[in-house]
Amino acid sequence: MRMVIAAVGRLRQGPEAKLIADYLDRHAKAGRALGLPPVTLAEVEDKRGGGMVAEAALLARAIPQGAALVVLDERGQMLSSPEFAARIAGWRDQARDVAFVIGGADGIDPGLRDGADLAISFGRMVWPHMLVRVMLAEQIYRATTILAGNPYHRE
Numbered sequence: 434m435r436m437v438i439a440a441v442g443r444l445r446q447g448p449e450a451k452l453i454a455d456y457l458d459r460h461a462k463a464g465r466a467l468g469l470p471p472v473t474l475a476e477v478e479d480k481r482g483g484g485m486v487a488e489a490a491l492l493a494r495a496i497p498q499g500a501a502l503v504v505l506d507e508r509g510q511m512l513s514s515p516e517f518a519a520r521i522a523g524w525r526d527q528a529r530d531v532a533f534v535i536g537g538a539d540g541i542d543p544g545l546r547d548g549a550d551l552a553i554s555f556g557r558m559v560w561p562h563m564l565v566r567v568m569l570a571e572q573i574y575r576a577t578t579i580l581a582g583n584p585y586h587r588e
């Protein structure tokens with residue numbers, strides 16, 4: 434199994450990058466005993482102004498063949514953290530790669546978005562894509578602690 438975050442835009446050093454690195458590092462350590470791999474981050478950027486269509490082509494190249502495609506989209510499903518953890522455990526048990534896709538300023542091209550296995554919403558409000566990366570990294574770490582039975586997550 435591989436876990437990939439494919440995202441539009443390059444994140445400079447700063448508070449968001451530190452938080453993402455911290456959560457993904459914690460996930461990598463806690464996930465080892467659970468058979469969960471570290472998350473790799475693939476950043477894509479279209480410098481030719483090709484918009485969502487060009488970004489979608491770059492994102493598609495970063496997604497492992499056959500991976501469960503999970504798009505982050507404000508129109509998607511709102512899952513609880515335990516539900517999200519159960520989805521991750523399911524892909525792990527099927528030995529299936531999973532790719533989380535975060536769009537750019539205009540969102541994710543429907544050609545990519547409509548083929549997703551799952552669309553996850555962090556609420557109906559639109560968040561900046563860099564914050565969505567932070568929230569996703571935290572939820573992946575949280576999911577790992579849920580699967581490990583670690584008390585980080587409380588209801």
Ligand SMILES: C[S@@+](CC[C@H](N)C(=O)[O-])C[C@H]1O[C@@H](n2cnc3c(N)ncnc32)[C@H](O)[C@@H]1O
Pocket residue numbers: 504505506507508534535536537538539540541553554555556557558559560561562565
């Ligand atoms: C600035 S938003 C783009 C919003 C754009 N208007 C759209 O239609 O998707 C950049 C990316 O952040 C993610 N995003 C923003 N808000 C979100 C939310 N509430 N839930 C899940 N993902 C979100 C999506 O991947 C989106 O493509």
